[in-house]
Amino acid sequence: MPELPEVETVRRGLEPAMTGAVIASAQVNRPDLRWPFPPGMATRLTGQRVLSLRRRSKYILADLSSGETLLIHLGMSGRILISGDPLGQFVHDHPAAEKHDHVVLDMVNGARITFNDPRRFGAMDLMATDNAEAHPLLAKLGPEPLGNKFDEPYLVAALKDKNTPIKSALLDQRIVAGLGNIYVCEALFRAGISPLRRAGRISAKRVAALVPIIRAVLNDAILAGGSSLRDFRQADGELGYFQHSFDVYDREGAPCRRAGCPGNVRRVVQSGRSSFYCATCQR
Protein backbone atom coordinates (compact mmCIF):
# COMPACT_ATOMS: atom_id res chain seq x y z
CA MET A 1 0.00 0.00 0.00
CA PRO A 2 2.59 2.41 -1.00
CA GLU A 3 2.07 6.10 -0.82
CA LEU A 4 4.24 8.14 1.48
CA PRO A 5 2.47 7.19 4.73
CA GLU A 6 2.57 3.49 3.88
CA VAL A 7 6.24 3.65 2.94
CA GLU A 8 7.01 5.50 6.17
CA THR A 9 5.06 2.86 8.08
CA VAL A 10 7.08 0.13 6.42
CA ARG A 11 10.32 1.98 7.14
CA ARG A 12 9.47 2.33 10.80
CA GLY A 13 8.52 -1.32 10.98
CA LEU A 14 11.83 -2.35 9.45
CA GLU A 15 13.97 -0.25 11.77
CA PRO A 16 14.12 -2.60 14.78
CA ALA A 17 14.99 -5.54 12.55
CA MET A 18 17.44 -3.79 10.23
CA THR A 19 19.05 -0.68 11.65
CA GLY A 20 22.46 -1.61 13.00
CA ALA A 21 21.95 -5.20 11.89
CA VAL A 22 24.11 -7.23 9.52
CA ILE A 23 22.79 -9.00 6.43
CA ALA A 24 23.76 -12.65 6.72
CA SER A 25 22.56 -13.64 3.28
CA ALA A 26 20.51 -12.30 0.41
CA GLN A 27 18.34 -14.46 -1.79
CA VAL A 28 17.41 -12.94 -5.14
CA ASN A 29 14.82 -15.07 -6.90
CA ARG A 30 14.59 -13.39 -10.28
CA PRO A 31 16.72 -11.05 -12.38
CA ASP A 32 14.48 -8.01 -12.21
CA LEU A 33 11.43 -6.22 -10.93
CA ARG A 34 10.45 -3.30 -13.13
CA TRP A 35 14.11 -3.05 -14.12
CA PRO A 36 17.01 -5.47 -13.77
CA PHE A 37 18.57 -5.68 -10.33
CA PRO A 38 22.05 -4.16 -10.13
CA PRO A 39 24.90 -6.54 -10.98
CA GLY A 40 25.90 -8.81 -8.12
CA MET A 41 23.20 -7.47 -5.83
CA ALA A 42 23.18 -10.49 -3.50
CA THR A 43 26.95 -10.38 -3.12
CA ARG A 44 26.98 -6.65 -2.56
CA LEU A 45 24.40 -7.00 0.22
CA THR A 46 25.86 -9.99 2.00
CA GLY A 47 27.87 -9.15 5.10
CA GLN A 48 26.92 -5.48 5.09
CA ARG A 49 25.70 -3.70 8.17
CA VAL A 50 22.67 -1.43 7.76
CA LEU A 51 23.80 1.91 9.16
CA SER A 52 20.50 3.71 8.75
CA LEU A 53 17.12 3.41 7.09
CA ARG A 54 15.88 6.57 5.45
CA ARG A 55 12.90 7.52 3.35
CA ARG A 56 12.80 9.91 0.42
CA SER A 57 9.35 10.32 -1.09
CA LYS A 58 8.08 6.77 -1.62
CA TYR A 59 11.58 5.28 -1.63
CA ILE A 60 13.25 3.47 1.26
CA LEU A 61 17.02 3.98 1.41
CA ALA A 62 19.22 1.63 3.43
CA ASP A 63 22.74 2.96 3.93
CA LEU A 64 25.21 0.09 4.15
CA SER A 65 28.63 -0.23 5.74
CA SER A 66 30.11 -0.81 2.28
CA GLY A 67 29.42 2.81 1.34
CA GLU A 68 26.55 1.80 -0.89
CA THR A 69 22.87 2.54 -0.41
CA LEU A 70 20.11 0.09 -1.21
CA LEU A 71 17.09 1.78 -2.80
CA ILE A 72 13.75 0.02 -2.43
CA HIS A 73 10.53 1.03 -4.14
CA LEU A 74 7.26 -0.82 -3.57
CA GLY A 75 5.57 0.15 -6.82
CA MET A 76 1.83 -0.50 -6.74
CA SER A 77 1.71 -3.90 -5.10
CA GLY A 78 4.98 -4.29 -3.19
CA ARG A 79 4.94 -5.61 0.38
CA ILE A 80 7.70 -6.12 2.89
CA LEU A 81 7.24 -8.73 5.59
CA ILE A 82 9.34 -9.24 8.67
CA SER A 83 9.50 -12.66 10.23
CA GLY A 84 11.70 -14.20 12.86
CA ASP A 85 12.54 -12.58 16.13
CA PRO A 86 15.22 -9.90 16.04
CA LEU A 87 14.90 -9.13 19.75
CA GLY A 88 15.23 -12.73 20.86
CA GLN A 89 12.18 -12.68 23.09
CA PHE A 90 10.11 -15.32 21.38
CA VAL A 91 10.62 -18.25 19.10
CA HIS A 92 9.17 -17.67 15.68
CA ASP A 93 9.37 -19.80 12.61
CA HIS A 94 9.50 -18.16 9.23
CA PRO A 95 6.35 -18.56 7.16
CA ALA A 96 6.50 -20.64 4.01
CA ALA A 97 7.77 -18.83 0.96
CA GLU A 98 5.00 -17.40 -1.16
CA LYS A 99 4.54 -16.71 -4.81
CA HIS A 100 6.16 -13.40 -5.77
CA ASP A 101 8.67 -13.43 -2.91
CA HIS A 102 11.38 -11.88 -5.06
CA VAL A 103 14.06 -10.88 -2.56
CA VAL A 104 14.69 -12.32 0.89
CA LEU A 105 17.23 -10.90 3.34
CA ASP A 106 18.24 -13.00 6.33
CA MET A 107 19.79 -10.91 9.06
CA VAL A 108 22.40 -12.13 11.51
CA ASN A 109 19.97 -11.21 14.30
CA GLY A 110 17.50 -13.84 13.06
CA ALA A 111 15.07 -11.52 11.32
CA ARG A 112 13.99 -12.27 7.79
CA ILE A 113 12.96 -9.46 5.45
CA THR A 114 10.85 -10.63 2.51
CA PHE A 115 10.00 -8.43 -0.46
CA ASN A 116 6.87 -9.63 -2.24
CA ASP A 117 5.50 -7.83 -5.29
CA PRO A 118 2.94 -9.53 -7.59
CA ARG A 119 2.83 -6.82 -10.22
CA ARG A 120 6.56 -6.17 -10.16
CA PHE A 121 6.22 -2.43 -10.55
CA GLY A 122 8.63 -2.09 -7.65
CA ALA A 123 12.37 -1.58 -7.91
CA MET A 124 15.65 -2.14 -6.13
CA ASP A 125 19.00 -0.60 -6.91
CA LEU A 126 22.38 0.04 -5.33
CA MET A 127 24.37 3.25 -5.56
CA ALA A 128 27.12 5.11 -3.75
CA THR A 129 25.72 6.61 -0.55
CA ASP A 130 27.59 9.89 -1.02
CA ASN A 131 25.91 10.42 -4.37
CA ALA A 132 22.53 8.91 -3.66
CA GLU A 133 20.56 12.06 -4.41
CA ALA A 134 21.84 11.94 -7.99
CA HIS A 135 20.13 8.61 -8.64
CA PRO A 136 17.80 8.97 -11.64
CA LEU A 137 14.78 8.04 -9.55
CA LEU A 138 15.59 10.65 -6.91
CA ALA A 139 17.22 13.51 -8.78
CA LYS A 140 14.08 15.26 -9.98
CA LEU A 141 11.94 14.85 -6.89
CA GLY A 142 10.39 17.93 -5.35
CA PRO A 143 10.40 18.72 -1.63
CA GLU A 144 9.16 16.35 1.02
CA PRO A 145 5.62 17.35 1.96
CA LEU A 146 6.43 16.92 5.65
CA GLY A 147 9.72 18.83 5.36
CA ASN A 148 10.59 22.47 5.86
CA LYS A 149 11.05 23.24 2.17
CA PHE A 150 7.42 22.53 1.48
CA ASP A 151 5.74 25.68 2.69
CA GLU A 152 3.07 28.12 1.58
CA PRO A 153 5.25 30.41 -0.56
CA TYR A 154 6.80 27.41 -2.28
CA LEU A 155 3.51 25.81 -3.28
CA VAL A 156 1.96 29.10 -4.38
CA ALA A 157 4.95 29.73 -6.65
CA ALA A 158 5.06 26.15 -7.92
CA LEU A 159 1.40 26.19 -8.99
CA LYS A 160 1.12 29.79 -10.13
CA ASP A 161 1.49 29.23 -13.87
CA LYS A 162 0.29 25.64 -14.03
CA ASN A 163 -2.48 25.03 -16.48
CA THR A 164 -2.97 21.42 -15.46
CA PRO A 165 -5.70 20.41 -13.00
CA ILE A 166 -4.70 20.68 -9.34
CA LYS A 167 -5.17 16.91 -9.05
CA SER A 168 -2.52 16.24 -11.68
CA ALA A 169 -0.21 18.94 -10.31
CA LEU A 170 -0.20 17.42 -6.82
CA LEU A 171 0.50 13.98 -8.26
CA ASP A 172 3.53 15.42 -10.07
CA GLN A 173 6.46 14.25 -7.97
CA ARG A 174 8.59 17.19 -9.16
CA ILE A 175 6.23 19.61 -7.42
CA VAL A 176 5.88 17.67 -4.19
CA ALA A 177 7.31 14.21 -3.62
CA GLY A 178 5.33 11.41 -2.07
CA LEU A 179 1.68 12.17 -2.65
CA GLY A 180 -0.32 9.54 -4.51
CA ASN A 181 -3.86 9.21 -5.73
CA ILE A 182 -5.50 8.57 -2.36
CA TYR A 183 -3.98 11.40 -0.39
CA VAL A 184 -4.38 13.96 -3.15
CA CYS A 185 -8.10 13.13 -3.24
CA GLU A 186 -8.34 13.35 0.53
CA ALA A 187 -6.39 16.60 0.80
CA LEU A 188 -8.47 18.30 -1.89
CA PHE A 189 -11.62 17.23 -0.10
CA ARG A 190 -10.43 18.72 3.17
CA ALA A 191 -9.44 21.90 1.34
CA GLY A 192 -12.79 22.16 -0.48
CA ILE A 193 -11.02 22.39 -3.84
CA SER A 194 -12.30 20.56 -6.92
CA PRO A 195 -9.71 18.21 -8.45
CA LEU A 196 -10.78 19.53 -11.84
CA ARG A 197 -9.78 23.12 -11.13
CA ARG A 198 -6.72 24.41 -13.00
CA ALA A 199 -3.85 24.74 -10.54
CA GLY A 200 -2.90 28.25 -11.65
CA ARG A 201 -6.44 29.53 -11.20
CA ILE A 202 -6.77 28.84 -7.49
CA SER A 203 -6.26 31.84 -5.23
CA ALA A 204 -2.96 32.06 -3.37
CA LYS A 205 -4.90 31.95 -0.14
CA ARG A 206 -6.53 28.65 -0.98
CA VAL A 207 -3.28 27.16 -2.26
CA ALA A 208 -1.55 28.22 0.96
CA ALA A 209 -4.29 26.53 2.96
CA LEU A 210 -3.50 23.28 1.16
CA VAL A 211 -0.04 23.07 2.73
CA PRO A 212 -1.07 22.36 6.33
CA ILE A 213 -3.95 20.20 5.06
CA ILE A 214 -1.58 17.98 3.06
CA ARG A 215 0.64 17.66 6.10
CA ALA A 216 -2.31 16.77 8.32
CA VAL A 217 -3.65 14.15 5.92
CA LEU A 218 -0.25 12.47 5.72
CA ASN A 219 0.36 12.63 9.45
CA ASP A 220 -3.08 11.20 10.17
CA ALA A 221 -2.36 8.36 7.80
CA ILE A 222 1.06 7.67 9.30
CA LEU A 223 -0.52 7.48 12.73
CA ALA A 224 -3.12 5.03 11.46
CA GLY A 225 -0.41 2.98 9.77
CA GLY A 226 1.38 2.81 13.06
CA SER A 227 -1.63 1.33 14.72
CA SER A 228 -1.84 -1.43 12.14
CA LEU A 229 1.77 -2.31 12.96
CA ARG A 230 0.69 -3.44 16.40
CA ASP A 231 -1.76 -5.84 14.80
CA PHE A 232 1.04 -7.20 12.74
CA ARG A 233 3.11 -7.97 15.81
CA GLN A 234 0.28 -9.95 17.34
CA ALA A 235 -0.48 -11.70 14.12
CA ASP A 236 1.62 -13.23 11.44
CA GLY A 237 4.31 -10.71 10.70
CA GLU A 238 2.64 -8.91 7.87
CA LEU A 239 3.73 -5.30 7.66
CA GLY A 240 2.55 -2.23 5.86
CA TYR A 241 -1.17 -2.71 5.85
CA PHE A 242 -2.88 0.58 6.30
CA GLN A 243 -6.37 0.99 7.59
CA HIS A 244 -8.03 4.32 7.45
CA SER A 245 -11.46 5.65 6.81
CA PHE A 246 -11.39 7.89 3.78
CA ASP A 247 -13.67 10.85 3.24
CA VAL A 248 -13.86 10.45 -0.53
CA TYR A 249 -11.42 7.86 -1.85
CA ASP A 250 -13.25 4.79 -3.17
CA ARG A 251 -16.60 6.15 -1.94
CA GLU A 252 -18.26 6.77 -5.29
CA GLY A 253 -21.98 7.42 -4.85
CA ALA A 254 -21.77 7.62 -1.06
CA PRO A 255 -22.93 10.71 0.83
CA CYS A 256 -20.47 13.52 1.37
CA ARG A 257 -19.03 13.46 4.88
CA ARG A 258 -18.80 17.22 5.31
CA ALA A 259 -21.25 18.29 7.97
CA GLY A 260 -24.45 19.57 6.41
CA CYS A 261 -23.39 18.90 2.83
CA PRO A 262 -26.15 17.19 0.84
CA GLY A 263 -23.81 16.06 -1.96
CA ASN A 264 -22.60 12.65 -3.01
CA VAL A 265 -19.09 11.53 -3.88
CA ARG A 266 -18.38 11.38 -7.60
CA ARG A 267 -15.68 9.59 -9.52
CA VAL A 268 -14.07 11.09 -12.60
CA VAL A 269 -10.98 10.00 -14.51
CA GLN A 270 -8.11 12.49 -14.85
CA SER A 271 -4.95 11.50 -16.69
CA GLY A 272 -5.99 7.92 -16.38
CA ARG A 273 -6.48 8.02 -12.61
CA SER A 274 -9.72 8.02 -10.66
CA SER A 275 -10.50 11.20 -8.76
CA PHE A 276 -13.10 11.10 -6.02
CA TYR A 277 -14.72 14.33 -4.88
CA CYS A 278 -17.89 16.05 -3.83
CA ALA A 279 -18.98 18.51 -6.51
CA THR A 280 -21.21 20.27 -4.00
CA CYS A 281 -18.59 21.38 -1.51
CA GLN A 282 -15.39 21.15 -3.59
CA ARG A 283 -15.22 24.07 -6.00
Add this chain to the structure above:
DNA sequence: AACAATACCTGACAGC
Protein backbone atom coordinates in the same frame (compact mmCIF):
# COMPACT_ATOMS: atom_id res chain seq x y z
C1' DA B 1 7.82 22.79 -22.86
C1' DA B 2 3.72 21.09 -21.09
C1' DC B 3 0.55 17.88 -20.74
C1' DA B 4 -2.05 13.46 -21.80
C1' DA B 5 -1.97 8.73 -22.95
C1' DT B 6 0.33 4.45 -22.76
C1' DA B 7 3.03 0.70 -21.01
C1' DC B 8 4.83 -2.17 -17.55
C1' DC B 9 2.53 -6.77 -14.71
C1' DT B 10 -0.66 -9.74 -11.93
C1' DG B 11 -4.72 -10.43 -9.23
C1' DA B 12 -9.35 -9.40 -7.55
C1' DC B 13 -13.84 -8.80 -8.62
C1' DA B 14 -18.31 -8.11 -11.27
C1' DG B 15 -21.21 -9.72 -14.68
C1' DC B 16 -22.60 -13.10 -17.78
Add this chain to the structure above:
DNA sequence: TGCTGTCAGGTATTGT
Protein backbone atom coordinates in the same frame (compact mmCIF):
# COMPACT_ATOMS: atom_id res chain seq x y z
C1' DT C 1 -17.36 -23.11 -12.86
C1' DG C 2 -15.22 -20.34 -16.00
C1' DC C 3 -14.92 -16.88 -19.21
C1' DT C 4 -14.36 -11.68 -20.22
C1' DG C 5 -13.80 -7.09 -19.01
C1' DT C 6 -12.45 -3.59 -15.68
C1' DC C 7 -9.84 -1.74 -12.19
C1' DA C 8 -5.88 -1.13 -8.89
C1' DG C 9 -2.09 2.88 -4.18
C1' DG C 10 3.38 4.34 -9.30
C1' DT C 11 6.24 6.25 -12.69
C1' DA C 12 9.13 6.14 -17.21
C1' DT C 13 8.30 6.58 -21.80
C1' DT C 14 5.86 7.86 -25.84
C1' DG C 15 2.77 10.84 -28.33
C1' DT C 16 0.39 15.31 -29.24
